[in-house]
Structures are given as C-alpha cells and as structure tokens.
Amino acid sequence: MRKAMKGNVSLIAGSIMVSITFALLILSFIWTPYDPLAVNPEDSFAGVSMRHILGADKIGRDILSQIIVGSRVTLFVAALAVTIAMTLGVSAGILIAVASRRYQSPMIYAVNIALAFPAALLAIILAAVYGASTITAVTAIGLATAAAVAQVTRRTAHGILASDYVLAAHASGASTWRIIRKHVMPNLRASLLIQASAAVSVSVLAESSLSYLGLGTPPPAPSWGRMLAGSQQYLFVNPLLAIWPGIAIVIVVLGFNLVGDGVREVFDPTLRRSDS
Amino acid sequence: MSLLEVRDLTISFGSKKVVDCITFTLEKGARIGLIGESGSGKSMTSLAIMGLLPDTATISGSITFEGQELIGLSDREHSRLRGNRIGMVFQEPLTALNPLMRIGKQIAGPLMIHKGSSLKEGLKKALELCTKVGLPDPDRILRAYPHQLSGGQRQRIGLAIALACEPALLIADEPTTALDVTVQREVLNLINALVDKEGSSLIFVTHDLPVVSAMTENVAVMQLGKIVENASVASLFHEPAHEYSRRLISAARLAEDSFSGKGGQL
Numbered sequence: 367m368r369k370a371m372k373g374n375v376s377l378i379a380g381s382i383m384v385s386i387t388f389a390l391l392i393l394s395f396i397w398t399p400y401d402p403l404a405v406n407p408e409d410s411f412a413g414v415s416m417r418h419i420l421g422a423d424k425i426g427r428d429i430l431s432q433i434i435v436g437s438r439v440t441l442f443v444a445a446l447a448v449t450i451a452m453t454l455g456v457s458a459g460i461l462i463a464v465a466s467r468r469y470q471s472p473m474i475y476a477v478n479i480a481l482a483f484p485a486a487l488l489a490i491i492l493a494a495v496y497g498a499s500t501i502t503a504v505t506a507i508g509l510a511t512a513a514a515v516a517q518v519t520r521r522t523a524h525g526i527l528a529s530d531y532v533l534a535a536h537a538s539g540a541s542t543w544r545i546i547r548k549h550v551m552p553n554l555r556a557s558l559l560i561q562a563s564a565a566v567s568v569s570v571l572a573e574s575s576l577s578y579l580g581l582g583t584p585p586p587a588p589s590w591g592r593m594l595a596g597s598q599q600y601l602f603v604n605p606l607l608a609i610w611p612g613i614a615i616v617i618v619v620l621g622f623n624l625v626g627d628g629v630r631e632v633f634d635p636t637l638r639r640s641d642s
Numbered sequence: 643m644s645l646l647e648v649r650d651l652t653i654s655f656g657s658k659k660v661v662d663c664i665t666f667t668l669e670k671g672a673r674i675g676l677i678g679e680s681g682s683g684k685s686m687t688s689l690a691i692m693g694l695l696p697d698t699a700t701i702s703g704s705i706t707f708e709g710q711e712l713i714g715l716s717d718r719e720h721s722r723l724r725g726n727r728i729g730m731v732f733q734e735p736l737t738a739l740n741p742l743m744r745i746g747k748q749i750a751g752p753l754m755i756h757k758g759s760s761l762k763e764g765l766k767k768a769l770e771l772c773t774k775v776g777l778p779d780p781d782r783i784l785r786a787y788p789h790q791l792s793g794g795q796r797q798r799i800g801l802a803i804a805l806a807c808e809p810a811l812l813i814a815d816e817p818t819t820a821l822d823v824t825v826q827r828e829v830l831n832l833i834n835a836l837v838d839k840e841g842s843s844l845i846f847v848t849h850d851l852p853v854v855s856a857m858t859e860n861v862a863v864m865q866l867g868k869i870v871e872n873a874s875v876a877s878l879f880h881e882p883a884h885e886y887s888r889r890l891i892s893a894a895r896l897a898e899d900s901f902s903g904k905g906g907q908l
Contacts, residue, residue, distance in 0.1 A: 467697060530737035536694055537732075538725030538752040538803060541718075548751075552742045635742060635787045 377628025383621025390437040390614075400428035402435045402588050411604050420610050423593075424600060429610050432588040436611070439589040440570055440618060443504050443582075447569035450508025452562055455515025460550060462516070463523035464542055477516050485510030485572055489581045503582040507572045511565050522557045526550050556630045563626020567619040574615055590614050643709055645670045645810060645843050646691070650703035653686050653695065653867075660686050662867035663703070670810070673837070673844040675854035675875075677890065678864030684847045687864075688813045691845075692730055693720035708810065725752040729804030729842075731833075733816040735796035739788040745799055746784030752806045771802040776832060794825035801833065808840060815847045830856055851894040855879070863887050 399419065400406075406426030412418045420429040462473045489506035496502050526532060526549065535545050574591030576582035583589040590611040597607035646668040653661040661683040668674050676684040689695050691705055693712060705712040708727065712720065724730075732738040739748060749771055750764025759767065765784060772780030775798040788796060797817060804812060814833060818826040834857065837844045846857045854861055855875045863871040863878070863886060871884040882888045 530732060530734055531740045533694060534730075534732055534738040534800075534803070535740070535751070536721070536724065537692055537730040539721045539723070539755045540725075540751065541721060541755075544755070548743065549740050553740070555742075635789070 374628045374631060376624040377632070380621050380624025380626075380628055383617045384625055387437060387441065387614075387618050387621065390434050391441050394434045394438055398428075398431040398434050400431045402427060402431040403586050404428070411600070413604075414606070421604070421606055423596065423607055429593075429607070432593060433590070433610055433614050436588040436590045436593065436614070439500060439577075439583050439587065440573060440615075443500060443507065443573040444566045444569050444618070444622075446504045447507040447511060447573075448562055448565045450505070451511035451515050451565050451569075452558070454509070454512035455561075456519050456554075456558060458512070458516040459519025460523050460546060460554075462520045463527055463550075464546065474520070477513055477520070480509075480513035481517060483510070483513075486576070486579070486581070489576050493581045498581050498584055500583045503573055503576045504569075506576070507569045510572075511568055515561050515565065518557065518561055519554065522554055523550050526553045556634055559629050559633065560626050563622045563629075566622040570615060570618050570622075644668060645672075645708060646845075647704070647706045648687070648691070649705075651687065651690060651705060652702045653683070653690055654700050655698055660699075660867050661690070664862075664864070664867075664869045666862055666869065666872060668811070668843050668845065671841050671843055673846065673858040673860070675858040675861040676845060676847045676864060677849065677851060677854050677861055679849055681866075682864040683867040684864050685815055688730070688815050688845060688847055691811075691813065692724055692728060693717065694724075722756070725804075725809075726756040726807045727809050728811045728813065729807070729809035731797070731800050731804045731812070731814045731817045734820050735793055735800050736788065736820075738800055739796060741788055743787075744784065745786050745788065745791070749784070749799065749802050749806060752803060756807050767806065768802070771806060772799075774805075774836070775799070775802045777802075792825075793821050794829060797821060797825075797829050798832065801829075801836065805836060805840065805842075809842055811843045811845065812837060813845045813847070816849070818853065819848070819850070826853070833857070851890045852897070863890070 404427065406422065409418060409422040409426035410424055412422040412426065414421050418428050418430070420433065422428055458477065462470060462477070465473060485506055488510060489503055492502040492506050532545055532549055535549055540548070573582055573589070574594060577589045577591030578595040580595075582591060585592065593611040594608060594615075597604070597611070600607055644667040648667070649665050651661055651664050652659060660681075664683075664687065666674065676687060678684045686695065690701060691707070691712065693715065695701060701713055703713065707723065739745075746765045746768050747761070749768035750759065750761060753759040753764040753767055754761065768784055769780050772783055777783050777795060777798055783791065783795070783799075788799075791799070800817070817833065818829050821829060830853065833844075844858065846854060848854050858875065860872070860874055861878055862869045863884060865886045871878065871882070871887050873883070878887055879891060882891055
C-alpha cells in the first residue's frame with residue numbers, strides 16, 4: 367500500500383480528507399464539546415472563542431458539536447445511497463449490455479426515462495407519501511444515481527464485450543456468466559471506482575440540498591445541509607455560520623473524488639511501474 | 643468421415659451476402675489455407691465454424707465437425723467444442739488477451755472450463771504449455787500481464803491457449819499479420835511444428851500467399867464471399883485458373899523479384 371501511495375498526490379490528499387470525515391464520525395460517538403442540541407440563549411451568535419471554537423448559532427447551540435454529530439447523517443446517507451446506486455446500477459447496466467438486441471432498446475429507454483426523472487421530484491413524492499426522513503432522502507438519491515450508474519456501466523460493459531479478448535474467451539468456450547465474472551467485472555473496476563466516488567459526492571451534495579429544502583433529515587437532528595439552510599437568514603449577521611458546514615461538505619466531496627481518482631491508478635496494471 | 647465438412651455455407655447480414663455458398667472438406671490431420679483480401683469472407687467462415695458470428699448474421703448450409711452438425715447448435719452445446727475440440731488463434735495478440743488478467747490464468751482458462759481442472763492444476767499445465775510454445779522463463783511469464791510481453795511472446799501465449807485442450811482442429815486467423823517480419827517466421831515455424839506434433843488439422847486464414855504456401859498443402863482462394871479456386875499450393879503457383887489467383891501470384895512474385903534484384907527499382 368505504501369508503494370501505491372508513493373507519488374500519488376490525489377490518493378494521499380483524498381485519504382487525508384476522507385480520514386478527517388471518518389475521524390469526526392468516530393468522535394461523534396465518544397465526545398463532543400457540548401450537547402449539539404443544547405439551547406443556550408446567552409451564547410446566541412457567539413463568535414469564534416475558546417468557549418465555542420467555531421462559534422454558536424442563533425439559539426446558542428455549539429457549531430463544532432453540530433458539525434461532529436452531523437457527520438453521522440452525511441456518511442450514513444452516502445454509504446446507503448451509494449450501495450443502492452451501485453448495486454442496482456451495475457447489475458442493470460451489465461444485464462442490458464449482455465441482453466439480446468431485442469430486449470436491449472426497451473431497457474435503454476427505461477434507463478433514460480429514469481435518468482430524466484429529477485431526484486428532487488422523487489424525493490418530494492417520497493416525502494409526501496412517507497413523510498420526510500433520512501430514509502426517503504436516501505432512497506430518492508440512491509434510485510436517481512442508479513440510473514446514471516447503469517448508463518455508464520452499460521456503455522463501458524458494451525465496449526468490453528465487443529473487445530477481442532472477450533471474443534477470444536468465447537472461443538475458449540467460456541460461458542456468458544464466466545465472461546461477466548472474469549473479463550467484464552475486472553475491466554469495469556476502474557470505471558466503477560470512479561463512479562462510486564462520484565456517487566459519494568453526488569449523494570452528500572444531494573442530501574445537503576434535500577435537507578436544505580426540508581426534504582431530508584427532520585429537525586432537530588443536526589445535518590450539514592440543514593445547518594447551511596438555517597444559516598441563510600443570518601448570512602449578513604454571521605457569515606461564519608454558513609462557512610463551517612460548507613467547508614465540511616467540501617472536504618467530504620473533494621476527498622472521495624480524489625481517492626477515486628488515485629485508486630484507479632493503483633488498480634490499473636498498465637499505469638503501474640513494472641512490478642511483476 | 644472427414645473431420646470437417648462445410649457444404650453450401652452462406653452467411654448474410656440483411657441482404658448482403660458475405661459468404662456465398664462455399665463448400666470444402668478437411669480430413670483429420672490435413673491442412674487448408676483460406677486466402678483472400680479483406681471482405682472476402684474468410685474470417686466470417688472461421689467464425690461460423692466457431693459459432694461466434696454476431697447475432698445479426700443469418701446463416702444457412704451445413705457445417706459438420708466430427709459428424710456433428712454445427713449450424714443450429716445451441717450456444718451452450720457449441721461452447722463445449724470451442725477451445726476444446728476446436729482452438730482458435732487471433733490476429734491481434736495484444737487485444738486478444740485480457741489486459742487485467744495474469745497470463746497464467748488466461749492459459750489455464752480453457753482447461754478449467756473443459757477439463758474441470760482446478761486453478762492449481764491449470765497453472766501447472768500452463769507451465770508445460772509455455773515451455774511447449776518456446777517461451778523462456780515460463781515462471782515469470784505466467785505471473786506477467788499481457789502488456790509486459792512482446793508481440794511475438796503474446797502470440798505464443800495465444801497459441802498455448804488455443805492448444806491447451808489438444809483440439810482436433812486449429813483455426814489460425816491471420817496469426818502473423820500483426821507481427822514483425824522476423825518474428826512472423828518464428829511463429830509460423832512454431833505453428834507448423836506443433837500442429838504436426840499434435841496431429842491436429844489446421845485452417846490457416848491469411849491474405850498473404852507466401853505465408854500460406856509455407857503452412858498448407860491446399861489453398862482455397864476466396865473473393866467476394868465465394869471460393870473461386872481450390873487447389874494445391876504447387877498447382878496454384880504453376881497454373882492458376884482464376885484471374886484473382888493470378889493477381890495474388892504476381893504480387894508475391896513482385897516481392898520476390900525485388901529481393902533478387904530482377905524487379906528493378908522499387
């Protein structure tokens with residue numbers, strides 16, 4: 367692993383950012399400076415100080431504590447939404463790619479329709495039916511991302527299936543299932559990693575926007591998106607309130623993107639220096 | 643009974659016939675060269691025998707192999723023959739190998755599919771096969787990825803994969819076209835030696851007359867999907883019956899003459 371990290375700037379920088387996020391997650395279960403929900407009117411809009419390291423919001427809740435606990439929602443949403451998106455998207459994409467021509471185009475149309483359906487609208491519908499919660503947000507984000515993953519997976523898998531080495535594998539008597547396992551999946555891996563890391567970023571951003579719109583995690587549980595929404599009214603009084611959750615979101619999104627980029631390099635033997 | 647009998651084979655895409663009613667037979671241990679320019683249908687013929695035509699192709703006629711009719715065979719039944727009774731070597735040794743799989747596993751593939759070998763047994767056999775196709779340091783080669791090998795080495799791997807299950811028929815589709823001229827000769831000699839040793843039959847597809855004359859005793863000349871001439875190499879050279887055969891020969895002579903200085907400037 368150390369060898370893989372060497373000189374791989376995006377992997378190093380990304381790993382640090384992702385580690386910070388996970389450190390916050392672990393910290394949230396052990397210790398926070400204050401109870402993130404504790405209301406403390408005399409600290410209303412307290413600035414950066416020893417008492418409140420990142421300040422406090424209108425009703426005096428400690429920002430640092432909220433950021434630490436907010437990492438739970440963010441990472442939970444990211445993990446679950448990405449799992450849904452990747453599982454559904456990759457299986458659908460491969461299935462469409464290997465399907466016979468006759469079934470291919472209706473399935474491609476179905477994916478395109480799903481792709482055109484806005485995630486926010488899906489979230490609104492789900493929230494209207496089941497009440498806004500983290501789960502409705504996750505489902506909406508997962509399903510919407512799955513369509514994009516399916517689209518990219520289908521195209522990449524299609525290219526792999528048309529390659530000479532798949533023809534050669536057929537000529538060796540390999541079954542379709544064996545070709546999917548031994549040839550399509552390994553050659554998809556680089557593209558899947560990039561998609562997964564992009565999906566993490568997309569879901570973190572989507573969760574933030576849905577929470578901002580009131581379609582995600584309901585109050586009072588702290589979420590970075592809702593902190594951002596709440597700080598909007600006081601943007602001119604106390605701009606720092608918007609900056610802290612913003613920075614947190616940027617670190618997660620950028621971190622996962624950089625890791626995805628860096629890991630691709632590690633997994634591609636043609637990009638590695640010779641090490642057989 | 644012949645090993646392979648192709649009768650009235652016609653392959654078309656829509657209304658376009660790429661192979662038009664061709665017939666030839668191949669005895670056990672015999673060799674035939676399919677020669678023709680690109681688009682003459684020679685590669686499509688070999689893909690039809692393998693059962694690997696794209697699903698947009700329509701096919702009629704008859705191909706019998708070891709007494710079994712191949713046209714209309716389900717893909718599953720056909721795949722039991724592929725890589726097992728019929729081996730195939732491809733034109734591009736680079737793209738015909740999975741870039742992300744170590745060589746050892748790729749050679750062991752057909753053995754695991756057809757002979758029920760474990761990966762360990764497969765790799766052991768792969769080691770023997772590497773030696774058989776004349777690769778030095780087989781231990782290192784088995785652990786290498788395709789991009790770490792030269793074109794000639796990769797084509798030897800392709801040959802090892804095709805011959806892993808000791809097929810009765812080897813189809814070589816322009817196996818040396820993508821190689822350096824000096825390496826070409828080595829790979830051709832190797833195919834010659836191995837096919838002799840295994841007693842396999844050989845279908846050798848090429849557009850290059852001198853190459854085919856080094857490999858086979860009989861040649862079927864294809865043009866626009868038809869076999870226009872089917873003769874021994876010797877008689878084709880001395881009395882070519884078809885116009886296209888004459889052109890092939892004069893092209894080959896031109897190359898020869900320019901070497902011996904008779905062709906003047908080039």
